[in-house]
Amino acid sequence: MSETAAAERPAASLSPEAGRTHGLPVAVLAELTHRCPLQCPYCSNPLELDRPKDELSTAEWQRVLGEMADLGVLQVHFSGGEPVVRRDLGDLVRRASEVGLYSNLITSAVGLTRDRVFALADAGLAHVQISFQASDAALANRIGGYRHGHAQKHLAAGWVREAGLALTVNAVMHRQNLHELPQIVDMAVTLGAQRLEVANVQYYGWALKNRAALMPTRAQVAECDRVVEEARERFRGVLTIDYVTPDYYADRPKTCMGGWGRQVFNISPSGKVLPCHAAETITGLHFDSVRDHSLGWIWEHSPALNRYRGTDWMPAPCRSCAHKDEDFGGCRCQAFALTGDAAATDPACALSPRHAAIFRTAEVEAETGTTRFIYRNPTGGTAEA
Amino acid sequence: MSMAERLTIGAATRPKLARHARLRFDTARGLWLLLAPERVLLPDPIAVEVLELSDGIRTVRDVAENLSQKYDAPLDRIATDVTAMLQSLADKGFVAAADGVRP
Numbered sequence: 001m002s003e004t005a006a007a008e009r010p011a012a013s014l015s016p017e018a019g020r021t022h023g024l025p026v027a028v029l030a031e032l033t034h035r036c037p038l039q040c041p042y043c044s045n046p047l048e049l050d051r052p053k054d055e056l057s058t059a060e061w062q063r064v065l066g067e068m069a070d071l072g073v074l075q076v077h078f079s080g081g082e083p084v085v086r087r088d089l090g091d092l093v094r095r096a097s098e099v100g101l102y103s104n105l106i107t108s109a110v111g112l113t114r115d116r117v118f119a120l121a122d123a124g125l126a127h128v129q130i131s132f133q134a135s136d137a138a139l140a141n142r143i144g145g146y147r148h149g150h151a152q153k154h155l156a157a158g159w160v161r162e163a164g165l166a167l168t169v170n171a172v173m174h175r176q177n178l179h180e181l182p183q184i185v186d187m188a189v190t191l192g193a194q195r196l197e198v199a200n201v202q203y204y205g206w207a208l209k210n211r212a213a214l215m216p217t218r219a220q221v222a223e224c225d226r227v228v229e230e231a232r233e234r235f236r237g238v239l240t241i242d243y244v245t246p247d248y249y250a251d252r253p254k255t256c257m258g259g260w261g262r263q264v265f266n267i268s269p270s271g272k273v274l275p276c277h278a279a280e281t282i283t284g285l286h287f288d289s290v291r292d293h294s295l296g297w298i299w300e301h302s303p304a305l306n307r308y309r310g311t312d313w314m315p316a317p318c319r320s321c322a323h324k325d326e327d328f329g330g331c332r333c334q335a336f337a338l339t340g341d342a343a344a345t346d347p348a349c350a351l352s353p354r355h356a357a358i359f360r361t362a363e364v365e366a367e368t369g370t371t372r373f374i375y376r377n378p379t380g381g382t383a384e385a
Numbered sequence: 386m387s388m389a390e391r392l393t394i395g396a397a398t399r400p401k402l403a404r405h406a407r408l409r410f411d412t413a414r415g416l417w418l419l420l421a422p423e424r425v426l427l428p429d430p431i432a433v434e435v436l437e438l439s440d441g442i443r444t445v446r447d448v449a450e451n452l453s454q455k456y457d458a459p460l461d462r463i464a465t466d467v468t469a470m471l472q473s474l475a476d477k478g479f480v481a482a483a484d485g486v487r488p
Contacts, residue, residue, distance in 0.1 A: 013416060013427055024413055026425065072413035074425055102407055102420040126405045127422040166405030166422050166478070194405075194478040195422055237391030237476040242423065 014263070021310030022262050024072030025299060029079055029106075029266040029277060032061070032089070036082040037110045039145030039375035039382075040133065042172055042207035042214055045081060046280045049378050050269040058088040060290070062095045064267065067295040069099035079106040081269065084116065090123050097124025104129060106170070109156035110149050117156065121163040128160045129168040129197070135183035143177065145375045154191070161192040168195040174214035175366060178224055185231045189239055196239055198228055200246035204278035204333050206376045212369030215362050221249055247348040248362040252323065253330025254348065260332055261305035273298045275305055278333040282342045308332050308342070315343055317351050392482055394445060394472045396464065399483040401441030406479040408436050421479055435467055436474075441483030445471065 016023030034049040056064070068076060076096050083089055084107055096103040105120065109130045117128075130153055134140035140150040160167045169188040173181065181198065188196040200221075201207050201214050216224070228243050235241075247254050257264055257276045266274040272287040273295070274280060280287065288302040299305065307313065311324050318329040329335075330346025338347045339354060347354035374381040394400065402408060407420045408428070417433045419426040428436060431452075438448045449464035456463075474480040 013414070014425060072411075074411065074418065074420060075423075100409070104422060126407065126420075129422070164404050166403070168422055240478060 016262065022259075022299070022305075024263075025068075025265055026073065026263045027075040027077065028068055028073050028264065029077045030061070030064075030092075031079050031081065031267060031269050031277065032056075032083045032086045032092070033269050034081040034378075035085045036080055036108065036376075037085075037146055038082070038108050038149060039377055040131075040143060040172070040206075041145075041210040041373035041375055042174065042201045043205070043376040044202075044207075044277050045205065045376070046278070047205050047209070047380070048280075049081075051378075054270040055086075056267075056269065056271045056290070058091055060271065061088075061092050064271075064290050064295060065092065065095045065101065066099050067290075069101055071296055071299060073101060075102045075104060077104045077106050082108050082111065084109075084111045090116075090119050093120055093125045094123040102126055107131070107156075108144070108149065109153045110146060112152075112156045112159070114159045114162075117159040117163050117165070121165050125165060127166040127168065129170050130157055130160070131170045131172065132184065132187070133172070134177045135180045135187045139177060139180070143373070145373075157191040157193070166195070167191065167193040168197060169193040170197040170199060172199050172201055173216070173224065174201045175216045175220060175369075176213070176371065178216055178220045181224060181227045182231075185227070185235070185239075185241075189235060194238075194240060195242065197242045197244070198224070199242075199244040200224070202244070202247070202278075202331075202334075204281055204337060206374075206381070208337055209374055209381065212365040213371055213373055215248070215365040215369060216246060217366040218249060218363065220366075221246055247331075247334070247346075248358055250348050251350040252348075253327050253334075253346040255327045256331035256334075256346075259328040260308040261299075261302075262309065262328075265299070265305070273302060273305070275308075276333065279304075281333050282336045285342075313343060315345075318345050321351065392475045392480075394468050394475055394480075394482075396444065396446040396468075398445050398471075399441050399443065400439040400445060400448070400471050400475075400480050401483050402436060402439065403479055403481045408433070419479060421477070424477070426477075426479070432470060435470060436480075439471070439480065 014026055033055055034045050093103050103125050104127045106129045133143040137150040141147055171184045203211050228241055232241050261275045266277045271289040271291045274287055285304045287304045288298045314329055318324050330349050332342045335344040335346050336342040345352040347358045372384040374383050409418055411418050417428055419428050449467045453460040453463045471480050
């Protein structure tokens with residue numbers, strides 16, 4: 001029984017079979033709405049937000065959750081905007097449980113009540129991820145653009161633990177809060193979180209609009225690496241830390257979403273199936289909707305999903321690169337945002353001809369950029385007073 | 386709020402799956418899966434057996450004895466392997482300890 005010690009293998013068998021560009025989808029980000037009480041300047045929603053009247057109905061989401069399970073999806077992340085503004089969230093969680101999906105709630109926690117947390121736990125919710133904007137209340141509320149948000153998050157985290165649900169603290173990091181990372185780590189442990197996401201801002205949509213106010217310095221990034229490494233060691237067995245590094249300063253691009261349309265996808269509030277939450281920033285692609293097709297059809301046949309799957313679409317230098325099957329050329333949205341061509345090598349890659357320029361842009365913006373935010377809202381953004 | 390402490394698996398620990406960890410057979414892929422926040426693990430057949438025995442009532446010693454008899458293997462070695470496996474899963478937050486004997 002020598003294999004006992006090898007309790008688990010890496011999730012290799014969940015990957016697509018050799019020679020296939022995509023496998024059975026593993027996880028889905030279900031953006032129930034773009035409505036949100038907060039106005040974070042790095043919001044991952046598109047600049048053009050879906051309107052409430054265009055949102056999928058309860059019945060439509062219930063059908064789609066069933067199609068997810070049939071397609072082999074294992075985990076659903078209920079997200080937004082703020083998913084708790086949907087009054088039918090409990091019904092959707094219950095439906096996810098019925099069809100065997102592992103359900104996560106990704107929330108700002110603003111608007112969550114104790115009764116609601118317990119009702120969601122009763123409906124089969126497994127895990128709650130609460131975003132924190134900082135550890136200091138004044139800074140956190142300024143970043144979120146919402147006066148009492150931080151205190152509400154602390155209350156909600158307590159209810160989540162009281163209800164016996166797993167808690168993740170999500171901390172989006174940037175130049176204006178990276179100095180608080182050690183306190184954020186301690187806060188996560190004190191709140192009883194099992195997991196902390198230290199997520200440096202990725203620059204698409206709202207965050208790209210606010211890049212000069214958010215870009216960290218290289219010294220901050222180096223300190224962030226050190227704090228994460230030290231905290232991982234200190235809290236081993238207590239707190240798992242997932243770390244998203246800032247890619248403007250990287251040498252190798254991130255394997256964005258594990259590859260375009262490879263194992264995960266996103267459904268927008270109005271029902272569009274996207275390879276990631278930022279994909280609508282790429283103009284000229286038509287994304288198919290669950291209102292027009294089954295999920296199974298879309299996953300196999302949607303031209304937008306097939307557009308950048310695998311490696312056959314790649315131009316030089318990606319085409320002949322030894323890393324092309326590891327990172328798939330990086331992020332298509334970032335390539336489009338920075339070069340105007342979604343098929344270009346992600347400029348985060350040192351092999352991109354644009355790499356040195358964006359590295360320099362990051363350094364300059366970090367040193368001289370504004371500190372004023374443009375807050376995210378449905379009217380195209382409001383400059384901080 | 387009290388600070389969480391690392392769970393150390395010992396012979397008398399009564400292991401059970403953490404509330405947020407779900408062990409299930411996935412018919413679409415023909416695999417056993419252990420699901421947790423942002424994680425999917427693929428337990429091997431022995432790990433599945435250990436986790437199914439980890440009901441919060443049996444101790445680690447009970448689990449090891451059960452497997453030792455079933456596979457006619459030395460108890461010491463089984464106990465070492467089972468403890469290491471459960472410790473690794475506890476460190477990832479997949480396995481918790483039951484407070485006491487509860488049906």
